[in-house]
Amino acid sequence: MKSAVLVFPGINRERDMARALKLASGREPAMVWHAETSLPAGTDLVVVPGGFSYGDYLRCGAIAGRAPVMDAVRDFAAKGGLVLGVCNGFQILCESGLLPGVLMRNARLKFICKDVHLRVERSDTPFTRGYNAGQVIRVPVAHGEGNYAADEDTLKRIEGEGRVLYRYCHTDGAIDERFNINGAANSIAGIVNDRGNVLGMMPHPENHVEDIMGCTDGRGLFAGLVAHLEKAA
Amino acid sequence: MRNEPKITPDLVASHGLKPDEYERILKLIGREPSFTELGIFSAMWNEHCSYKSSRIHLRGLPTKAPWVIQGPGENAGVIDIGDGLAVVFKMESHNHPSFIEPYQGATTGVGGILRDVFTMGARPIACLNALSFGDPKHPRTRHLVSGVVAGVGGYGNSFGVPTVGGQTRFHTRYDGNILVNAMAVGLAETDKIFYAAASGVNMPIVYLGSKTGRDGIHGATMASAEFDDDSAEKRPTVQVGDPFAEKLLLEACLEIMAADCVIAIQDMGAAGLTCSAVEMGAKGDLGVDLILDKVPTREEGMSAYEMMLSESQERMLMVLKPEKEKEAEAIFRKWGLDFAVVGYTTPTKRFVVKHGGDVMADLPIKELGDEAPLYDRPHIPSELKPVIAAREIKPPMGIADALEKLIATPDLCSKRWVWEQYDHVIGGNTLQRPGGDAAVVRVQDGPKGLALTCDVTPRYCEADPYQGGKQAVAEAWRNITAVGGRPLAITDNLNFGNPERPEIMGQFVGCLKGISEACTALDFPVVSGNVSLYNETNGRGILPTPSIGGVGLLDQFTKSATLAFKAADEAILLVGETHGWLGQSVYLRDVCGREEGAPPPVDLAAERRNGDVVRGMIHAGTATAVHDIADGGLLVAIAEMAMAGRIGARLDAPPSSIVPHAWWFGEDQARYIVTVPADQAHAVLLKMHAVGVPCVRIGTTKGSSIAIEGERAVDVHKLEVKFESWLPDYMAGKG
Secondary structure (H helix, E strand, O other): OOEEEEEOOOEOOHHHHHHHHHHHHOOOOEEEEOOOOOOOOOOOEEEEOOEOHHHHOOOOOOOHHHOHHHHHHHHHHHOOOEEEEEOHHHHHHHHOOOOOOEEEOOOOOOOEEEEEEEEEOOOOOOOOOOOOOOOEEEEEEEEOOOEEEOOHHHHHHHHHOOOEEEEEEOOOOOOOHHHOOOOOHHHEEEEEOOOOOEEEEOOOHHHOOOHHHOOOOOHHHHHHHHHHHHHHO | OOOOOOOOHHHHHHOOOOHHHHHHHHHHHOOOOOHHHHHHHHHHHOHHHHOOOOHHHHOOOOOOOOOEEEOEOEOOEEEEOOOOEEEEEEEEEOHHHHHHOHHHHHHHHHHHHHHHHHOOOOEEEEEEEEEEEOOOOOOOHHHHHHHHHHHHHHHHHHHOOOEEEEEEEEOHHHOOOOEEEEEEEEEEEOOOOOOOOOOOOOOEEEEEEOOEOOOOOOHHHHOOOOEOOOHHHHHHHOOOOOHHHHHHHHHHHHHHHHOOOEEEEEEOOOOHHHHHHHHHHHHOOOEEEEEHHHOOEOOOOOOHHHHHHOOOOOEEEEEEOHHHHHHHHHHHHHOOOEEEEEEEEEOOOEEEEEEOOEEEEEEEHHHHHHOOOOOOOOOOOOOOOOOOOHHHOOOOOOHHHHHHHHOOOOOOOOOHHHHOOOOOOOOOOEEEOOOOOOEEEEOOOOOOEEEEEEEOOHHHHHHOHHHHHHHHHHHHHHHHHHOOOEEEEEEEEEEOOOOOOHHHHHHHHHHHHHHHHHHHHOOOOEEEEEEEOOOEEOOEEOOOEEEEEEEEEEOOOOOOOOOOOOOOOEEEEEEOOOOOOOOOOHHHHHOOOOOOOOOOOOOHHHHHHHHHHHHHHHHHOOOOEEEEOOOOHHHHHHHHHHHHHOOOEEEOOOOOOOOHHHHHHOOOOOOEEEEEEHHHHHHHHHHHHHOOOOEEEEEEEOOOEEEEOOOOOEEHHHHHHHHHHHHHHHHOOOO
16 A cells, blocks of 8 residues: 655644554555645555644635645546545545535534544445444544535435445444534534545544554554555555 | 833833832943833843742752753753653643633643743643633633633644643632643653754844734733733733644744754743843853844834734744755745744844844843842741541531532532543544543653643642642652653642732742652652742732642553553552541532641652552552542542443441541542452552551442442442533533
């Protein structure tokens, strides 16, 4: 796996992400500055990490979504390349037009950092093949604006096409508004584009990949990507 | 000099300078100061910057140890943790601004302390904070809690540092003056620490970061005065934080430090450009010429006076290696930050400020700092409170009822509502999250870890400053020990009332004596700190609050302990001596309604002996769970362990020599609860007695309730609901 991690001014979880990618693949990812106009040759996974690109000023992800490097990412995605956006990365992918919808302020209007449970909705995608369908995983969230929203038609379409990969849930997998930590439509924590090669998600699987953290539920996502790309290669 | 107001006694007084201090200025420079110069003196000689009331007493603090690289006097303290790595840390208050404008006051407090740490070449890896608010019933309290917590989170989360621990407490004595003490901890290489002292003549002085605006002018002067009913009018002296700019400044600074461009660096904090430029020159025995026309400004037409006193945030001053100027500038431009050569070092030892071709200030640079007034203010010792005999206190309710009440009091309840608004996992190194005795943060990829904590018990300090000072240090030491850390050093943030009152100065002197003794006895030196005085409104001061930020080292983070009960049927051991000290306990205050008596005495030899043994048990892998006993006493500590592990406890009746409520809720010091597998309990007890450490078995982990022999059992889950509910309910207006 040859991954590239985008670095915008104000991004701050790029090191966490790089560590998780290295642990999963044995290879250091390339760190790509926002002003670049191309991705390193041979890149097979682009990761847009978490943080506060441009301070979340204007609107979270709005400025980064229009950065020079995003043209290269759009081309990469158009050719079927895998793109993973986490937290601010999800917001940036929505703002760049690669994913539908928008992330609004959390319903309770507060930043929230805690472990949450996610139900993996299907296992037949590059982003979830490390898990079983219906499996419940525990990973942290850390965001103030993770309340996913889209118009009714869009929601109907992404649900109908099975494009919701992760949902906030109870420890037993039940979906219930009480566990919908940020008020997201249909408890959506992560979605893919229509082609299935671009994932955006709010939680941070990269922070739950090591035994010492007491939970390694985030590993499946990275292990799945490595397995998928090795098979492709 | 152009358009500067005439110096009048009123103008001098409005700069916070007393008539005798103004006389001192006249004598020092031999003429009347210009308006800009008066501003510079007021910035350098206020309490906040000059420590004029406290300096004389701070000299007595122990600041040395073989592992101390840099003690007080720099931007932050530095200690050696081996492997070529150093920990850089400091705590600082932002009390006055946070009361006036809680969100911005808190953000700029966090921003300021982060800057202190990365100015020295360290990447910040953790933040902590100690917050003191007024009575929950006070009409402003909810607003202040909400704003401060959002502000602390708003800055740290965006900047990208985990906020891993702290304290939040309430007391009516903070009604008019809340405390916001922020601590930052960074990691650097021991041979790449950067200091403020300039060296070399004619070296370029570079201004970096955000532009200078008219915000925060006289902020430090405000922070050096009492509040009155019109304090809200001081809002314009509060600055606005921009964590995005600071994140860029961090990355740019670390990049130009790595590129070996920097001779000296100083952040612009309190009193902005004035303080940083004077400090760099004075520390390096050099003069400084500043050309203000080069300073990047946010607004047109700023005067020299305004530029010298602005406290705009996210700014730095550097002395660069001249041959590296272009390289450094390119790095700053890449990060989209302002970069301007605003002056030069000179051999004159004068601080010269030029603007529009005029010399606006020309002052002796060393004397600006060294000749600041120094006061040995009169101080009288606090009147000591009587020792309260536990037998004379009539318990108003049963033990189980008291536990349920205590666990849902403002001081003892869960602070989850606070720390869930802070990103405490970013960095991927937070091994013990908030809610335990100390946070544990991994150092790089390990195997080392840092144990971090913030502690003080203000009601003890009020009742007996000397014992309270000792206790604050001992508790920080104990919290680090309880997770398996070796306590290394502290930063102190000394918050007190008006030092011009002898009884307040008496509290200050008493607390410092206690802190000094404890630091010496526990080999736990002070390496950085901050003093915040005049925390007083209409003549009523806060509780004396010397916050202690402690840093400890775990050589292997796998050899650590947490407070959660791990399994049923384990032996619960009580380490340390229990007399049943109820004076100043939370039980006496919140259950019996009596805030009285002498606080528990602190026996430093016992602290050390007991703590060393407990740490040994953690390292040996004998202890399965460890918790220090603090506010609320023995039963509250057991309840916290039970709730964290969701496992109950069967507890023996107290020894007949101690009345039950004093046994369960007394706050005797130097104590821990440790669990060990039942089959090892006997051997552990024998070993403890052999080394002279008091230790008794008091029960067994078991079931789903806390059941004391002869008392009503308390369901752990129900207790947890109470523990977790008070703060969110209060903030939602249900309290």
